[in-house]
Amino acid sequence: MFTRPRAAIDWSTEPIVAEANWQRHQTVRPSFVALAETLIAESGRDSRRIDTDKVVGALTNICRTIAAENLPDRSDAIEAILERPGNARDAIWDYFTYAGAKGVALSNHIGELLTSGKVRIIIASMIDEGRLNSTGDVGSDGIPLMSPDSPDTEALADPGGDELDPVSTVYKLISSVGLSVMVYGPGDLSECFVATSEAAPLFSGTVTESGLLGAFPDLSNVYWFGIDGVDGSAIVVPVTPDADVGRILREVVDPLSTLGAPWSTAIARGSVVPTTFARIFDRSVVRRVWNLPGLHTLRPVDAEPLELSWSLRSRMMADEWRNISGNFFAKEVVDAQGARITVHFASWRGSHAVFVALGESIDGRVPDEMTRIELSSCEIGVAYEQVVLIERLQGRGCPSFADVGGATDRVVTQFGSLSGPFADPMPPRAADQHGEGRSAPRYDRGRNSVLELARGANCELETNRLRVELEWESGPAGATVDTSALLLADTGKVRSDIDFVFYNQPRHEVCSVRHEKYSGTAGAHDYVSLDLATATPYAHTIVIVGSLDGGTFSSLHGLRAVVNDLDSGHTIISFSITGSTSETALILGEIYQRNGGWKFRAVGQGYATGLRGVAEDFGITVD
Structure with a gap:
């Protein structure tokens, strides 16, 4: 009570002179800037890309946190000193002597920690993660802010x-x-x-x-x-x-x-x-x-032409063109005789084209009688499994609205000059917009038919939303079959373990491919559901696998793989799997991209090494 009150000290400007009696007990007094430069050099990174001030800030944060926790009544002074520029921050070591024995002990502890291997690892990790880079700022969550045009x-x-x-x-x-x-x-x-x-x-x-x-x-x-x-x-x-x-x-x-x-x-x-x-x-x-620019060598020979611009798509839809999907459009027009016909716009043989469908092709060919039609413009060819009267727009680029209108007028005029059975146009199947007279077997989605495939056969898929599963007529009570999927790149391997969708990883992180489960009369069924539209830019092939949790597939009689259309709820593809012996896993089939569309191949290949063996074959790391 007899002590005179001291005036408040501004530690942001006050010179600090170490207490002589305590300074000699401090053994580790690193310079923050020198230590930061040493850690940057040890990282092996380009020092020009690392912000020394940010490294210093990371070191002073460690010092600030420990000091404030142990000397809470001096936290304001500690903060003021550590905010000083450059080497002026090093005065913190002198300041600790004002706290007597506790301050000196704390000083030694912090100094030893900052020069320890633990802090070296922390700073090296922050440098590797880019948190201490010299370009850009870092948000409170550690994510670089970069340079947006506005914070909005x-x-x-x-x-x-x-x-x-x-x-x-x-x-x-x-x-x-x-x-x-x-x-x-x-x-x-x-x-x-x-x-x-x-x-x-x-x-x-x-x-x-x-x-x-x-x-x-x-x-x-x-x-x-x-x-x-x-x-x-x-x-x-x-x-x-x-x-x-x-x-x-x-x-x-x-x-x-x-x-x-x-x-x-x-x-x-x-x-x-x-x-x-x-x-x-x-x-x-x-x-x-x-x-x-610079990536043209990646373009396949049969690649589609340049995508339509947003402006052209908008103008076409304003002109009553109906967008079927992607760059595939249709429009109802009236010809000179007053007949209403459907004109289509799509890609054909590497170009954009306008066409009218005349009828079904024969095994992907134009019927002989149609080859004898005399045309003043346009041409007759096969597109989307139809014989079409077609006019191609020149070049691979995006056409103008005037180009589309001119080609439409010429096709309609030419169609009006036709006579006989060819003047009764048939609309092409929109789901087959990527094909050209393909001869693979197909199911008729509109007639609820089931296509029976032999092992090794393939067919085109007319729907994107599918469910694939195994069915059997008889087998051991409570038999459990697990169904899984592997999403492969064009290398025939997965890119990483996220591309294995199964009971322990039931959803893919990028594509809509899921492992799901229900209980049926023959036992517990797993199945894989897929939305191929989401997989188109990511996967080249999706391998569907069935595996048994105990026993072999020889114990299941009447075994067959089944593909269901999720939109209609109907089974569309089925194939029998016979001849199983000691197999505990089967590749049921492959869903793969071909000529811009998706196809399904019946495989039925067995593995005695189970799901692990299949996964490892396709590049999955199994612990």
Whole structure:
């Protein structure tokens, strides 16, 4: 009570002189800046890409946290000292001497911790994850902020397209992953890709299967796509859970953060995206990556032409063209004789085309009597298993609205000049828009027919939503069959373990492929449900596997694999599996992409090594 009150000290400016009696007891007094520079050098990374101040900040945070916990009454002074610039922060070691023996002991503890191997590991990990990079800021959740054009964000609107609509497919992809890296701006997609690949050379080495998603040969589980619209364009890199985040930060996020106007960059969380990107996405189409500069060598010989622009699609629909799916349109018109006919717009032999269907083809050929028709324009060919009167638009690019209108008028005029049985047009099957007179067996979806396949046979699929399962007539009571799926790249292997959908991992993270279960009269049934539209840009082949939890397939009699159409509820494909002996797992069938569509092949190959053996054969790591 006899002590005179001291004036408050401003520790942010007050010089600190160590108490001589205590300073000699301090044995570890590292310089924060020097220690940070040492840790950066030890990391092996390019020191120009790492922010020394951020490393110093990480070290002072450790010091601040421990000191404030043990000297709570001095936390304001500690905070003020650690906020000083450069080497002035090192005065904290002198300040600790003011706390006597406890302060000196605490000083030694913190100094030893900061120079320990544990902190070296922590800082090295933060550097690897890109949290201490010199470009861009980091949010409170540790995610780089990059350089968006505005802080405004909004939830991306669901485009509401059908299962074949690429924009709807990529919307689901963005929404299903946690984070997506975005480059966006007012230029066209070719300009956006050139700027992106110059900043991040990784993009120049893109590979692709379907063209809708690009991938990187030596970076697993990382894909990208490009959108082109009325208000600009964008390149998006969805970050899947199994992706190498460290490499994405170093090779994608960091270099893209250096991009300047007119391009902005951002990391979206789920479907919450920058408002400007949402506006671009709302009026855009997905471009296949092989149409971009430097990637033309990826384009297959039989690739479809360039996607229609959003503007052309909008004008066509305003002109009463009905969008069947993707770039496939139909329109009712009246010819010169007053007859109503259906005109179609789609791709044919690498070009956009306008056509009228004349009738069924014969094994993919034009009937002889139709080859003798004299035409002043157009041509007769086979498209979508129909004989068609067709006019191709020149080139692989996107046609103009005037081009579409002119071709339509010429086809309608030519059709009006036909006589005989050819003047009774038949509409092509919209579900077969990707084919050209294919001769594989098929089921008639409209007649509820079941196509019986022999082992090794294949057929085309007219629906995207399927259920595949095993059925049997008799067997041991309570027999349990597990059904699973493996999603393969065009290498014939899975990309990672997430591509194995089974009872312990019942849903795929990117595609709508699920393992589900119900109890039937013959026992417990597992089945696999699929929406092939969501798998189109991701998987080349989906292998369906059945396995037994005890016993062998020889004990199940009348065994057959069954494919059901989830939309109609009907069985569409079936094939018997015979000759089983010691097999405990079977590859029931393969669903694979061919000529822009999906096909099913009956396999029936047995494995005595069970589900583990099948999984390992396709690249799954089994613990």
